[in-house]
Amino acid sequence: MQKIFDSHFHIIDPAFPLIENNGFLPAPYTTEQYLTQLQELGLTATGGAVVSGSFQGNDQTYFEPVLKALGKNFVGITQLPTDTTDQAIRRLDGIGIKGIRFNFYRGLGTPLADVQTLARRVYDLCGWQTEFYLNLATADPALLKLILALPKVSIDHLGMAKVANDDLKRLLAAGIPLRLTGFGRVAYSRAELTALIPGLYQENPDGLIFGSDLPGTRAKYSFTMADVDLVAEALHHDPKAIEKVLRSNGENWYL
Numbered sequence: 001m002q003k004i005f006d007s008h009f010h011i012i013d014p015a016f017p018l019i020e021n022n023g024f025l026p027a028p029y030t031t032e033q034y035l036t037q038l039q040e041l042g043l044t045a046t047g048g049a050v051v052s053g054s055f056q057g058n059d060q061t062y063f064e065p066v067l068k069a070l071g072k073n074f075v076g077i078t079q080l081p082t083d084t085t086d087q088a089i090r091r092l093d094g095i096g097i098k099g100i101r102f103n104f105y106r107g108l109g110t111p112l113a114d115v116q117t118l119a120r121r122v123y124d125l126c127g128w129q130t131e132f133y134l135n136l137a138t139a140d141p142a143l144l145k146l147i148l149a150l151p152k153v154s155i156d157h158l159g160m161a162k163v164a165n166d167d168l169k170r171l172l173a174a175g176i177p178l179r180l181t182g183f184g185r186v187a188y189s190r191a192e193l194t195a196l197i198p199g200l201y202q203e204n205p206d207g208l209i210f211g212s213d214l215p216g217t218r219a220k221y222s223f224t225m226a227d228v229d230l231v232a233e234a235l236h237h238d239p240k241a242i243e244k245v246l247r248s249n250g251e252n253w254y255l
Contacts, residue, residue, distance in 0.1 A: 002228060005073075005250030006048030008156065008181040008211030009034060012055070016062035021054040021106055029215040031069045037214060041225050046247060047073025049099075049254055051131070053217065054106040060092060067096040075254055077101050077131055080122075082114045089125050098254060099129040104139065105160060112146055123151045129253075130154075136168075137161035148174055154209070154253070157182035162192075165199055172204035177253055180245065181211040183227050184219035190230060197234035201241060209250045 012018065012029040019025075038045055050066055052059075056079070063076045075098040080089075100122055102110055110118075115130075122128035129152040134143070136159030147153050154177040159168070168178060178200065183193060201208055210231060216222030228246065235241040 001042055001044040002225075003044050003046050003247050004048075004210060004212075004228070005247045005254070006038075006045045006212050006214075007209045007250040007254065008049060008051050008179055009214045010053050010217065011050055011062065011066045012053075012215070012217075013062055013066070017057070017059045018055050019057045024055065024218060026053070026055055026215075026217045031066055034214060035070075038212075043212075043225075043228075045074075047075075047251060047255060049075050049077050049211070049250075051077045051101060052079045054103050055217075060097075063092070063097060064095045073251070073255060075099070077129075079103065080118065082110070082118050084118075086121075086125055089122055089128075093126040093128070097128075098126075099131055101131040101133060101156075104132065104134040104143070106133070112140075112142055115143075116146055116150065119150045119153070128152075131156055133157070134159065135161045136163045147171075147176065154179065157213070158186050158188065158196075160186055162187045165196065168196075168200055169203040172200060172207040175204075175207070177207045177209050177249070179209050179211055180231060182213040182216075182219060183230070184216055184221035184223070185213070194230055194234045197231065198236070201235060201245065205241070205244055206249055206252070208245045209253055210246045211250070 011031055012026050014028050058079050058081050067074055075096050077099040078097050080100050102115055119130040131154050133156040156179050158178050212223040214223050232242050
């Protein structure tokens with residue numbers, strides 16, 4: 001069984017609140033389905049990050065049972081309203097939430113002043129990180145400047161859009177990890193990903209963090225073992241590099 005730290009996946013339990021986003025409401029995808037699918041793929045997750053999607057809004061209630069069921073080394077990445085109290089943030093930290101996510105890709109943009117205030121507040125209170133789901137090609141330059149200035153931030157799905165390699169390397173050089181996730185939703189072809197990854201790894205071997213993006217809602221195709229094979233091929237089947245990208249980089253960032 002291949003070990004991974006799954007830095008990005010969703011659990012969609014209809015027992016908890018779900019909301020439509022642009023007319024989309026995902027099918028259920030429970031903790032049991034996730035763990036079964038990993039086993040069927042030949043994967044063992046040493047831990048991972050359960051991420052709130054746009055369809056979960058600011059609901060926090062699903063996290064506690066999910067994280068209990070997943071067990072040790074799994075954390076939650078949530079979406080928070082800006083008026084969340086310090087007490088509420090500390091309570092969420094206690095059940096395993098370790099970061100917040102701003103979704104600029106699905107039309108859920110937050111005023112930049114609020115992004116800055118909340119990101120710094122959760123970091124100062126609990127050491128939480130901040131994740132950004134955005135289109136790097138069209139992102140507001142002021143947002144990109146803010147991302148570079150915030151503590152402990154990272155970027156989902158390689159920034160979604162194709163940008164100059166130097167733009168991605170600039171983020172990595174600044175200590176901002178890029179998640180190698182959602183190959184079925186990014187603008188890069190599989191051949192382009194295979195060509196892109198080696199240079200990014202060389203820029204910052206600690207900065208590429210793999211994840212499954214299961215169940216792959218709204219993606220062109222969902223995660224398979226072919227995605228793991230693509231990463232291994234791009235890294236020239238170097239065992240140390242593969243171990244870092246698939247597992248230890250994620251563990252070091254999230255845990």
